Amino acid sequence: MGICTAVVHASPAPAGYVMEIQLVPAACSLDPQRNKKRKCLEGYSLNVLGLYPEVAAQRNCTSHTVLNLPPIQAKVVARVMPDENARKQLWQGVGGCVPMPANQYFRMMINYAEKLKIPDELTSQETRVMQAAVLRSRMLRLNPGLPTQGFEFSCQQNKTNSILTEIKICYQNNGHYKACPKNVQNNCPATFTIKGSF
Structure with missing residues (x-):
């Protein structure tokens, strides 16, 4: 039994991970189809899209295990990732490239999300225009140890x-x-809009 378990989760460790955090009010306003989703209806300001393993592009990361989190853990994960289908799809897409079972992977994702400090401007109710450099310096000040190249914005x-x-x-x-890999790029201009939470 122990040997089988070891074999199932013996995926080689990735080079690192990239956590993608979605600004929900922006996503909901840009895509009217999303407005019916729980995260839009219930006024979430941030949502974790996933913690993606950094692996070679051609590697198949499909998981052959079904996501079945214990109810208490599912509730905790729902606080940062409310859509159950999104959680299932995430595990289906990355599970084959993470060297751990699903419950451990989602625990790791929650730990990273809870440790990260987010500037107030990103969870405010007001829509505002902000300079990328100002937001970048706030992120760095709030998160000691985060290198300047350790995060990127998408617009x-x-x-x-x-x-x-x-x-x-x-x-x-x-x-x-750590510094982000080359494929994680910033595509935002020097100034952008941050959508307020409704």
Whole structure:
């Protein structure tokens, strides 16, 4: 039994992880289809999209195990990732590349999310225009040990301006921050809009 378990989870360790945090008000306003989702209806300001293992692009990360979290853990995970289908899809897509079972992976994701300090501007009810450099310096001040290259912003253009939609944070396997790999790019202009939470 022990040997089988070891074999099932013997996926080689990735080079690190990238946590993607979605700014929910921005995502909901840019995609009307999303407005019916729980995170939009219940006024979430931030949502973790996933903790993605850093592996070679051609590697197949599909999981062959079904996501079945204990009810108490599912409740905790729902605080940062409310959509159950999104959790299942995430595990289906990355489970084959993480060297641990699902409950451990989601525990790790929660630990990273809870440890990360987020500037108030990202959870405010007011929509505001902000300079990337100002937000970057606030992130660095709130999170000792986070290198300047340890996170990147993603924006989406609407008719009139650029809206901040995601923040990506990069981690070593031991949970310490690290500089992001080259494929994690900032695509935001020097100034962008942060959507208020409704």
